[in-house]
Structures are given as structure tokens and as C-alpha cells.
Amino acid sequence: MPGLIRTDTIPFPWLNHMSTPIIRRLPDPESVSQAAAEEFIRLAAECISARGKFTVALAGGSTPKRMYQLLGSAGYKERVNWARVEFFWGDERCVPSTHADSNFRMANEAFLQSLPICSPQIHRMQAEREDRDQAAEDYQAEIARVFGVYSNGQPPAFDLILVGMGGDGHTLSLFPHTAALSESTRWVVANRVEKLQTFRLTFTVPMLNRASNVLFCVAGADKAIPLVEVLEGPADGNRLPSQRSLAGQGVLTWLVDEAAARELKAK
Numbered sequence: 001m002p003g004l005i006r007t008d009t010i011p012f013p014w015l016n017h018m019s020t021p022i023i024r025r026l027p028d029p030e031s032v033s034q035a036a037a038e039e040f041i042r043l044a045a046e047c048i049s050a051r052g053k054f055t056v057a058l059a060g061g062s063t064p065k066r067m068y069q070l071l072g073s074a075g076y077k078e079r080v081n082w083a084r085v086e087f088f089w090g091d092e093r094c095v096p097s098t099h100a101d102s103n104f105r106m107a108n109e110a111f112l113q114s115l116p117i118c119s120p121q122i123h124r125m126q127a128e129r130e131d132r133d134q135a136a137e138d139y140q141a142e143i144a145r146v147f148g149v150y151s152n153g154q155p156p157a158f159d160l161i162l163v164g165m166g167g168d169g170h171t172l173s174l175f176p177h178t179a180a181l182s183e184s185t186r187w188v189v190a191n192r193v194e195k196l197q198t199f200r201l202t203f204t205v206p207m208l209n210r211a212s213n214v215l216f217c218v219a220g221a222d223k224a225i226p227l228v229e230v231l232e233g234p235a236d237g238n239r240l241p242s243q244r245s246l247a248g249q250g251v252l253t254w255l256v257d258e259a260a261a262r263e264l265k266a267k
């Protein structure tokens with residue numbers, strides 16, 4: 001794949017395994033959302049058929065909202081066996097679930113509340129709790145319970161982790177030069193984000209890179225520079241946390257619109 005990062009000159013253990021990302025360039029944000037919804041449907045059918053369950057971690061921010069709305073609409077909704085889907089979040093803001101900034105609220109209003117599912121299928125990150133570290137630990141225990149694994153071992157493999165990328169190259173709530181980037185054992189942590197003057201709860205790099213499928217949805221001209229740096233620039237995973245995904249064990253797919261892809265060499 002042109003533009004991939006060479007690994008023989010990089011002293012970063014986390015880059016000792018490289019996945020070859022699939023990069024799909026789409027005309028505009030709507031086609032990114034449609035392609036993401038189709039990928040969700042395809043993976044859900046595949047996983048449910050193989051193991052009777054589909055485990056997905058939803059992304060926050062604004063980009064995935066349209067994809068969620070599509071999944072909850074006619075032409076999409078009827079194509080998923082929703083009773084077999086376990087919904088998690090890859091990160092959450094430290095606000096109540098009713099707050100305008102809540103990733104849970106955004107997904108719930110965009111599609112979850114309209115789906116034929118039961119509340120036990122929805123595993124919300126309780127990031128509003130005062131003891132954020134305990135909330136992160138409890139979320140890790142919840143993941144372990146649903147996957148049927150011990151919560152002190154290596155992370156289980158989500159069928160799909162949906163993620164976006166910020167204009168500073170962050171993903172999930174793994175922001176540049178923050179402590180969570182060096183977490184090597186926990187699956188979920190509370191992360192202090194100085195630039196936002198706030199804390200977030202977030203999946204860690206080990207959790208992200210265990211996933212069977214990681215799907216980035218990136219749209220907009222403001223993402224063009226960080227995108228080309230992440231995909232075609234030198235390894236700099238502390239300044240560009242999204243780059244850490246390149247060391248993942250699963251299938252890594254980037255759905256990008258032309259505005260975000262305009263600097264890429266890869267056509």
C-alpha cells in the first residue's frame with residue numbers, strides 16, 4: 001500500500017506489527033455515512049451468523065451521527081438482527097447521559113431509542129461518576145462479563161470498534177501527549193485532556209488494537225492534514241494517536257471523503 005510507514009527504522013514496539021489499512025475514498029460525508037452503515041450491516045450479519053452475537057463500540061463526535069440515523073431508518077433498520085447486538089462506547093465525555101455533549105445521548109437519539117432492543121444490550125460508559133477511575137474499572141468489568149472473559153487479562157476482541165479522528169489526530173479520547181497513550185494493560189481508563197480542561201473515559205490502545213475490525217469515518221477539509229500525516233507521514237503515535245491503530249491485529253478500514261483525502265498520495 002503506497003505511503004505506508006516503514007517499520008524497520010522505528011523504535012516503537014507498538015509498531016512491530018503493521019496492518020495494511022483499507023482506505024476508501026468517497027465523494028462526500030453522506031456517502032461516507034452510507035458506506036459506514038453498509039459495513040456495519042455486513043459485519044453484523046457475518047458475526048451473528050458465525051457466533052450469534054455482534055459486539056460493537058460506538059464512536060462519539062459529530063461524524064457518526066448520520067450513519068446512526070441511517071441505521072435506524074427504513075432500508076437499513078430491517079437488515080440487522082438487533083436483538084443480537086451488544087452496544088458499547090469507545091469513549092465518553094464526563095457529563096451526565098442527558099448532557100448535549102454526551103456520546104450516549106447522541107447515539108440514543110440518532111438510532112438506539114428507535115431500535116427493537118432491550119436496555120441490557122446497551123452498555124453505557126458511566127463517565128459522569130465522580131470516581132472516574134472506578135467508573136473505568138467497572139466498565140472494563142462489564143466488557144469482561146459480556147465477553148465471558150476475566151477482566152484482568154488481555155482485552156477481548158470487539159467485532160467492530162467505530163472511531164473518528166479529530167483535527168489534532170486524536171481518536172477515541174486518546175488525545176496527543178496524554179497519559180492514556182502509554183497505558184499498556186488496562187482496557188478502559190480515565191484520561192485528563194489538558195487542552196479541553198476536562199477528563200474523558202476512553203478505550204486504550206491495547207483495547208483498540210485487539211478489535212477484529214476498526215472502522216474510521218473521517219470527513220471534512222479540516223481533517224486533510226492530520227489524515228495525510230497519520231497515513232503517510234513518519235511514525236509519531238504520541239503526537240498523532242490515530243496512527244496507533246496501524247498496529248492493530250484486525251482489519252483497519254478508513255472511510256474518508258474527498259475533502260479529507262485531498263492530500264493523500266494513495267488514490
Ligand code: 6PG
Nearest residue numbers: 060061062063164165166171172
Ligand atoms: C469524541 C470522539 C472523538 C471524535 C473525533 C472526531 O468523543 O469526540 O470519540 O474521538 O471521533 O473528535 O469528531 P468529529 O466526528 O466531530 O469530527
